[in-house]
Amino acid sequence: MKNKLTLTLMELQGIPAAKGNNLTLAILTHSDIDSFDALFRNLKTRYFPNAEICFSVSSDEIYLRDADRNTSIKNEYHKIKECIDNMTKGVEILVCDRNLGFAQDFPVFDNTDELDLTKKDKSPSWILISDESSLGGLYDECPESITFKVGGDSNNVRTITYCKKEEKPILTSIVTAAHLIYSNESAYREQLHDLPPSKEYAESELKHLVNSLQS
Numbered sequence: 712m713k714n715k716l717t718l719t720l721m722e723l724q725g726i727p728a729a730k731g732n733n734l735t736l737a738i739l740t741h742s743d744i745d746s747f748d749a750l751f752r753n754l755k756t757r758y759f760p761n762a763e764i765c766f767s768v769s770s771d772e773i774y775l776r777d778a779d780r781n782t783s784i785k786n787e788y789h790k791i792k793e794c795i796d797n798m799t800k801g802v803e804i805l806v807c808d809r810n811l812g813f814a815q816d817f818p819v820f821d822n823t824d825e826l827d828l829t830k831k832d833k834s835p836s837w838i839l840i841s842d843e844s845s846l847g848g849l850y851d852e853c854p855e856s857i858t859f860k861v862g863g864d865s866n867n868v869r870t871i872t873y874c875k876k877e878e879k880p881i882l883t884s885i886v887t888a889a890h891l892i893y894s895n896e897s898a899y900r901e902q903l904h905d906l907p908p909s910k911e912y913a914e915s916e917l918k919h920l921v922n923s924l925q926s
């Protein structure tokens with residue numbers, strides 16, 4: 712099955728004039744990016760009137776992994792995560808496919824033995840989007856989203872959210888993450904003060920990510 716990886720960066724408060732004043736959203740997906748058009752419109756019209764898309768970059772077509780290759784993810788996870796860390800420096804909120812690079816809803820980012828999505832001091836809040844069948848495994852009815860505040864420090868405003876791959880719950884999850892940043896903005900600025908990546912740098916890291924996913 713052929714798809715493209717697409718990274719889109721959006722400044723929710725408008726493109727900042729000074730370092731440290733940004734509130735940057737990144738969406739990294741192998742889904743058809745056109746399906747996010749309504750999400751971008753509603754973010755701007757309902758919540759962030761100054762929002763602007765900085766850029767959107769896509770890879771060449773790639774083959775999504777099949778089930779028989781799932782066992783190799785443990786060896787490649789750190790390379791995949793490093794590419795994502797590099798292309799999201801300076802990003803406050805990251806929306807990402809939970810099964811990034813896989814044809815089925817395989818949880819790439821759920822290995823508790825190896826995983827700490829927010830281990831780095833300057834990591835974003837993660838929103839992992841997923842099909843209903845995977846997200847609701849332990850529930851009679853699948854919740855639209857589940858959000859966890861990371862760490863016990865009251866000054867920590869980072870979260871991990873598991874969310875249905877649908878416009879309404881993704882929108883709600885983004886607004887929730889942004890609200891937590893606003894609730895303790897000074898603490899967040901101490902954790903994250905890099906400028907977002909340039910389009911050229913993002914394109915380069917996207918190529919590295921594709922190589923890791925296709926190896």
